[in-house]
Amino acid sequence: QSALTQPASVSGSPGQSITISCTGTSSDVGGYNYVSWYQQHPGKAPKLMIYEVSNRPSGVSNRFSGSKSGNTASLTISGLQADDEADYYCASYTRSSTLYVFGIGTKVTVL
């Protein structure tokens, strides 16, 4: 099972919006609504930002939103802030024998 495809890096200026894509197949992203997004600051544990494609856990800013079209999921961060600078990973349930696959990760830089 290959990792989900994400851009290696995305950057934006404070206040701008950015979108991170996550491309899989019909066996994972396209076949299920169990797509999640995780934020990870250096040296820290990941934090759940979005679950089931577009839902935010309690306490996560509404500047973070998720969506999906076909085999590609997306995470949009609006009103970019300095603290948003981190690595972001998408993940999905997959019908392959591995069951759960992460994306390769995207480094977000706030210019």
Place this chain on the structure above:
Amino acid sequence: QVQLVESGGGVVQPGRSLRLSCAASGFTFRGSGMHWVRQAPGKGLEWLAVIWYDGSDKYYADSVKGRLTISRDNSNNTLYLQMNSLRAEDTAVYYCARARIGYCTGVTCFSGFEYWGQGTLLTVSS
């Protein structure tokens, strides 16, 4: 508050075995599906294993099937990961994580990993 504290990492020689632990507190552990995820130095996240809330079923990533065993002790609120025949490529930070949906089974255990421990570093080296 929810706390997950991993322990048991360290430096181990190739071929040896090791058991990692994850002590849980602040939530109903016996009602929570639990996962192990690892991250090699400078690399991305890799899902390893899941165990249902009651321990009745367990599933593993293909890459570790046969070498890793996930288990739990609900009376002591502790999750375990037994690792055998360790290899250099097992060097990573190992995280335990709680499934978002309580009493989950099947695909619902993959709705999202809501809480994570701080991780424990395992280095496999001679």
